[in-house]
Amino acid sequence: MNIQVIGELGYAAGMGSEAVEPRWLQADELETWKTLQLAMALLTTALGEQLQRDSGLSFLEYYVLAGLSDQPEHTMRLSSLAILTNSELSRLSHLIRRLEDRGLVRREPDPNDGRFTNAILTPDGHAELVKAAPGHVELVRKLVFDPLTGTERRALQKAMSKLLPGLLGDC
Amino acid sequence: MNIQVIGELGYAAGMGSEAVEPRWLQADELETWKTLQLAMALLTTALGEQLQRDSGLSFLEYYVLAGLSDQPEHTMRLSSLAILTNSELSRLSHLIRRLEDRGLVRREPDPNDGRFTNAILTPDGHAELVKAAPGHVELVRKLVFDPLTGTERRALQKAMSKLLPGLLGDC
DNA sequence: GAGGATGACTTGAAACTTCAAGTAAGACGA
């Protein structure tokens, strides 16, 4: 099975007669997009599977615990955590409840402003994170950094950085 | 809110005393990883939202229709489609059923070998794809290609290509 | 300082994905 073969229709030129003909992708751009998309999808899957298998955490759960562990008091508002993890508040609220049920996190209203809710990493949650981290980091290194030279790594970072303003929009 | 701030614990050095100290990420690697991860997450979200909003298709649904449209007879085995779209067979089977219910795809056993099932794009499905494609491609162009110079685009492609062997593993 | 607006969640239901079996067709060995 040739895994490189990804549908061109939907990306390349010649799809029909639109009122305003869009700027279709050129062959080399299409190639780049296929590569980028495939690598992103495979990377996400691989990291998620490793975490789930070895630590019983989804990628988002790991990311939430890691985000909390990095804050003073191991505490963060749900709304900040939602931005940090690029997930909707509703999704996060459900997820925090499940982490709470597992004893990895607890919830408290902000004492200074009752509209906010803080999520707080418990000692158990921190312990789980510490157990999960080495395997996760090892895989990131193996999949992302080991294959690249220093120059390539810097070029990758530069290119991705230039996408961020457009992706962040007017935030 | 500083959206750049992503937890370092879980990635950077100094997490404790493991039996075998893992190869933690260096500061510059960590920076690259944060950038890459953030950009990937935002890009996926942005493209998915545009498709859902403007065409009522999830990213995977679009990808499935595009994959089919690219095949002779607009037909592909579910197992091939699963590899192409990097999704599990079970997920795909459910998704194809829903697309079937919406009349965008139909299912047929392979006439030559009854173990295989073919998914076939219907005229309605093709029409939906043709309607969805311009907006999607426009956004890919705007978010990925407009911000990059030709040199940067080629560097990005090169770096991502070098990750693929590791990501594909022993396939 | 009452009354409505705003922001930050929370909740329940619907949609979707994952997990664990189950089914069925063809290959293969005895």
Add this chain to the structure above:
DNA sequence: TCGTCTTACTTGAAGTTTCAAGTCATCCTC
């Protein structure tokens, strides 16, 4: 040619995410 094995799905239930309201605290205006 019979039984077993493998492959390619399919299915139902459990778990997760999304969607559409709902709640509640604070702010803002008159």
